Amino acid sequence: MRPHFACFSRTALASVAVAIASAGALAACGGSGGSASGGGSSSGPITIGASLSLTGDFSADGQAFDRGYKLWASDVDAHGGIDGRQVKLTVLNDASNPNQAVTNYQTLISTDHVDLTFGPFSSLITTPAEAVAARAGYAFIEGAGGAPTVFDAPPNQADHNVFDVSLPIADEMVPFVNWIKSLPPARRPKTAAYPMAQDPFADPPVQHAQEELRKLGVKTVYSKVFPEEVADYKAPADQVAASGAQLVVLGSTDVPTVGAFMQAFEQQHYTPKMFIAAAGPDQGQSFTSAVGAANANGVMVPNGWYPGYPNAASKKMVSQYVAKYGGGASGVNADVAEAYAVGQVAAQAITATGGTDNAKIISYLHGGHPISTVQGPVRFDDLGENGSAASFIFQWQKNGSYDQVLPPGAPGSVPILAAKPAWSS
Numbered sequence: 001m002r003p004h005f006a007c008f009s010r011t012a013l014a015s016v017a018v019a020i021a022s023a024g025a026l027a028a029c030g031g032s033g034g035s036a037s038g039g040g041s042s043s044g045p046i047t048i049g050a051s052l053s054l055t056g057d058f059s060a061d062g063q064a065f066d067r068g069y070k071l072w073a074s075d076v077d078a079h080g081g082i083d084g085r086q087v088k089l090t091v092l093n094d095a096s097n098p099n100q101a102v103t104n105y106q107t108l109i110s111t112d113h114v115d116l117t118f119g120p121f122s123s124l125i126t127t128p129a130e131a132v133a134a135r136a137g138y139a140f141i142e143g144a145g146g147a148p149t150v151f152d153a154p155p156n157q158a159d160h161n162v163f164d165v166s167l168p169i170a171d172e173m174v175p176f177v178n179w180i181k182s183l184p185p186a187r188r189p190k191t192a193a194y195p196m197a198q199d200p201f202a203d204p205p206v207q208h209a210q211e212e213l214r215k216l217g218v219k220t221v222y223s224k225v226f227p228e229e230v231a232d233y234k235a236p237a238d239q240v241a242a243s244g245a246q247l248v249v250l251g252s253t254d255v256p257t258v259g260a261f262m263q264a265f266e267q268q269h270y271t272p273k274m275f276i277a278a279a280g281p282d283q284g285q286s287f288t289s290a291v292g293a294a295n296a297n298g299v300m301v302p303n304g305w306y307p308g309y310p311n312a313a314s315k316k317m318v319s320q321y322v323a324k325y326g327g328g329a330s331g332v333n334a335d336v337a338e339a340y341a342v343g344q345v346a347a348q349a350i351t352a353t354g355g356t357d358n359a360k361i362i363s364y365l366h367g368g369h370p371i372s373t374v375q376g377p378v379r380f381d382d383l384g385e386n387g388s389a390a391s392f393i394f395q396w397q398k399n400g401s402y403d404q405v406l407p408p409g410a411p412g413s414v415p416i417l418a419a420k421p422a423w424s425s
Helices: 010-030 059-078 098-111 123-135 148-152 154-159 174-182 203-215 234-243 255-267 285-291 312-325 334-353 358-365
Strands: 046-052 087-093 116-118 140-142 162-164 191-197 219-226 247-250 274-277 299-303 371-373 376-378 392-397 401-406
Touching: 046 059, 046 098, 059 087, 059 312, 059 334, 087 098, 098 116, 098 123, 116 140, 116 334, 123 140, 123 148, 123 154, 123 162, 140 334, 148 154, 148 162, 174 203, 174 299, 174 392, 174 401, 191 203, 191 234, 203 219, 203 247, 219 234, 234 255, 247 255, 255 285, 312 334, 334 358, 334 371
Parallel strands: 046 087, 046 116, 140 162, 191 219, 191 247, 247 274, 274 299
Antiparallel strands: 299 392, 371 376, 392 401
16 A cells, blocks of 8 residues: 655645754754764674654654564564674654654764664655755665655755655656557547645646646646645536546545545536546545445556565565564555665665765665665666656456556556446445
8 A cells, every 4th residue: 555645734844944954953063973984883783773753643654664664674683684784773753743853863873873874754754854864974765755855955966865765756657657658549538637736745746647648649628736625625626527628637645635526526427537646546445435436446546566566575575564563465555665675775785885884875876786675676866766666556446446457567467447437326
């Protein structure tokens, strides 16, 4: 299940600016305290620090990340460590607060002198946190900071120290666009609507899809950003219905957003030929319970990883997770895989460079070396985006089946339902 990217108020986003300013000030006061070559000896344990949202708004995701990091560390230690060195993890709680994350990373680097830093959950917290790591010369390997704001932030533009092991958010709908491109022109949608919640994570994939589909001759008949408030959903939904667009690409953050649009469409007796949403339909029973299994039929959503991903390392990780934490494979969400993959990237970099010198690790990770993880291949570009990340599109099909449909021909993909069935009252 893809992690939910929470929506943020203007107040929350403003706090990021404060946190970034604080990061610069704190780093300036602390200098490069924890040497960029790492604070531990070459024979002692490899010390790794991270700030995670163990409480607060992002606690569900933060706790899943915590389990992913710990699962990776325990797996490494059970197999003799990295080059014979055990891993020691220190995780501090940022309570879902960007300012606290800044303080946490300053503590980890300048006071605890950890060898390496792993990233937090969410781009909202990653953006200010990366500034602390950059100022101290640390590589910042993370798995849940894929918004363009992370890569475009001045510290990363200057120091190129951020490495996101996961799929860049803006690329999530690329398999869908490529599928449209593969269709004969006569079968492609002629018109499209792009309603977007005011959210830094929901909008980039929709905007990228809009631009690429425009190049294919798909006419934009609606493209607007609406406030992320339930009371504000009906007006744009009705406007999309009135446009009669054959394709709807919804920039959504959650189930209520998608549900409100679907309800309005049904009331207006409007069924788009194709309907894909950035987030919400990936939430399993929470989604089908809200909209009805029959209405969900044909709805699509992007995803970068899922428990059934046909990757040997991923299958092993899922089994280990279930053995350690209980439940079933379906309960292992993408946060766990993202965190585990962060550790795998760090381990290969440490082994390849012969230690925890951050300058060498940064250089290595920018060297174009292919890395294998539970999420698939990793290869970083100049700004630390993973251009080789796996990307899939899922679709709800008959009898409440949630299936991988794109890319076509990929292991696990089933035939796509090319036209969405009419709504079922």
